[in-house]
Amino acid sequence: MFLRIARIVGLCATLALSACASVSGLKDPLEQAPTITPSSPTSLNLExxxxxxxxLDIAxxxxxxxTGKNEPNANIAVFSRAVTQGGxxxxxxxxxxxxxxxxxxxxxxxxLNSLLQERQLVRATRSEFEGDDARPLPPMRFAGLLLEGGIIAFDGNVVTGGVxxxxxxxxxxxxxQQDTVTVGMRVVSVQTGEILTSVTTTKTVYSVGLDANVYKFVSIDQLLQSETGFTRTEPTQLAVRQAIDLGIYATVMQGVQRRLWNFADVEGGRALVDDFLSREKVTSFPVMSDASRQVKPPS
Structure with missing residues (x-):
């Protein structure tokens, strides 16, 4: 009986350690090296x-x-933000x-403030050493489009449960546990101030915890107790990144359908837009028939 229980405990520990190893992808988490943020399926479509x-020039x-939300905690007050501030x-x-x-x-x-200050420093240095012959800096690029928006909602504990x-x-x-992050973005014309496109995307964030335990008398006066488990929480910042990636992808699709810009391959682009609308179950965007509204590179 003791050997059978020991095997069960060993099996539970092995499963938990294997799950942890598959989550981290490393044998020793303490020796984890920095990596480039992995691409998501949305990112691959975007690229x-x-x-x-x-x-198109954009700023x-x-x-x-x-959101104004702090990191959720049922026991103590936490003042860390629930989502990244690096949107x-x-x-x-x-x-x-x-x-x-x-x-x-x-x-x-x-x-921009740092950039302008550095350009001012370059001009002052050149003027001091070169005098009237100082070379002027080339003009800065200006954008025809502005990307506005932000992380507009974080809903914690949307679904919780266990078995x-x-x-x-x-x-x-x-x-x-299931949380959701919502991102909203819009593209604005610098010349007219008109909102050309507007997109809202939502990403679900999952957290899963697994525990296994043994509490067994192996003899009259001997008690065996063992516990193992692991928890996996999807990083919120990666969820925000994926929502923004999808937002940029949807912005491109919306602009193509509204005839604000287009693909070099018009026929292939139209098929890509139709596939996006059917896959994401998005209704058709209003079409701008005025060709003069098509976004062109700044002159």
Missing amino acids: NLPPPPHK VYAFPDL ADFAVDALQRAGHGRWFTVDERIG GANFLGIGGNVQY
Whole structure:
């Protein structure tokens, strides 16, 4: 009997350790090296977008956390934010990766004050050493489009639950929790101030915990007690990144259907838009028949 229970305990421990190893992908978590953030299926679609006839100049000033939510905790007050505060960096990264960098020219605006101060320093230094012959700096690029929006909602504990069972002192249980992150973004024309596209995306965040335990008398005066388990929580910042990636992808599709811009391969682009609308179950966007509204590169 003792050997049988020991085998069960060993099997539970092995399963838990194997699950932890498969989650981390490493034998020793303490020796984990930094890695490039892995791509999501949405990111792969975004990067594989066919190119447009010409790149679009776009700027991102901010992409803030508009939820006002702190990290949820049932026991103590936590003042850490529930979602990342680096939404603008994720938005810039997604724009840069669209179509392998062939869709957007992203102009620096997040660190605009630092950029202007550095340009002023260059001009002052050149003027001091070169006098009237100082070389002027080339003009900065200006964007025809602005990307606005932010992380607009975080709903914690949308779904919670669990299941467990015990038999003769041997058992286990599984608990799970579901949160949701919502991102909203819009593209605005710099020349007219008109909102050209508006997209809202939602990503679900899952947390799962698994526990196994043994509580058994192996003899009259000997008690065997053993516990093992692991918990996996999907990183919230990766959920935000995937929601932003999908938002940029949907923005491109919406702009194509509204005739604001197009793919270089018009027929292939139309098929891609139709596939997106049917796959995401999105209703058709209003079409702008005025050809003068089509976004062109800044002159």
